[in-house]
C-alpha cells in the first residue's frame with residue numbers, strides 16, 4: 001500500500017469492517033498530502049461519535065472536544081494562529097444536532113476552516129438512534145414507528161446563511177471525494193463538506209447502493225457562484241447533488257476582520273501577554 005505522511009503505523013481502528021469512515025480517512029490523508037500540508041501544521045478538531053474518532057487515526061495535532069462542540073475551538077485555534085490548517089470533523093448528530101447552534105454561527109462568522117461531516121443519517125456510536133438527517137420513515141429502536149419529521153438539509157442551510165463553500169461528497173467514490181476535499185481545504189473561508197457515509201451496522205436503509213441510486217454529479221453547467229441556482233440544487237428532492245454546490249470567495253474571513261489583527265498582522269499566539277491590561281481586566285479597572 002502507498003505510504004502517506006499522515007499514516008499512524010499499526011494502530012487499532014474501532015470502526016466496523018465496511019464502514020464508509022475508512023474511505024473518508026484515506027481520501028482526507030491523500031488530499032492533505034497532495035496539498036503538501038505537514039502534520040505539525042495541521043490541527044484536527046472533533047466532538048464525540050464514530051466519525052469524531054478520525055483525528056486519532058492520522059498524524060496531526062488533535063483537539064477532541066465535547067459532543068457538538070468542535071466548531072468553537074476550531075474557530076479559536078485558527079484565530080490565534082492563522083498559519084495553521086484547521087479541520088473540524090464529526091458526524092451528522094454531532095455537527096447538525098447537538099452542535100447545530102455552533103454550525104449556524106460558524107457559517108455566519110466565516111473562519112478559514114474546513115468542516116467535514118460524516119453524514120450516515122444515524123447515531124452510529126450510540127447504536128442506531130435517528131439523527132437530524134435520518135429519512136422520514138426510518139425505523140430505529142427508539143423511533144419504532146419510523147422518523148416522523150423531514151430530514152435536516154445542511155446544504156440548504158449553508159446557502160441560506162451564505163456559508164462561503166458548500167459541497168457534498170459520497171464515501172463510495174474515493175477520487176471525487178478527494179478532489180472535493182482538496183477544493184474545500186484550499187478554499188479561503190468556512191468550507192462545509194457533507195459526506196454521505198454508509199453505516200453498515202446501524203443503517204440498513206441508506207446503504208452504498210441506496211446512496212449510489214439517490215445521488216448524481218453536478219456537471220460544468222452548474223455555476224457554484226450562482227446562489228439562486230445553488231439553492232435550487234439544494235432543494236432537489238429525487239436525487240442529491242454531489243460536488244461543489246455553492247462558493248462565495250468574496251466574503252472576508254473571521255481572522256482578517258477580528259480587531260486583534262487590525263494593527264498587528266502577526267499571529268496572536270506569538271505575542272507577549274500584556275500583563276498590565278490583563279491585571280486591569282481581572283481587577284475590573286479595565287471595564
Ligand SMILES: Cc1ncc(C[n+]2csc(CCOP(=O)(O)OP(=O)(O)O)c2C)c(N)n1
Nearest residue numbers: 049050051067091092093094122123124125
Ligand atoms: C452531551 C451528550 N449527549 C449525548 C451523548 C451521547 N452520544 C455520543 S455520540 C452520539 C451521537 C453521535 O452521532 P453522530 O454524530 O452522527 O456520529 P456517528 O457515531 O454516527 O459517526 C451521542 C448521542 C454524549 N456523549 N454527550
Ligand code: SF4
Nearest residue numbers: 016019050124199200
Ligand atoms: S457503527 Fe456504523 S458508523 Fe460506526 S463504525 Fe460501525 S459502520 Fe461505521
Ligand SMILES: [Mg+2]
Nearest residue numbers: 091092122124
Ligand atoms: Mg452519524
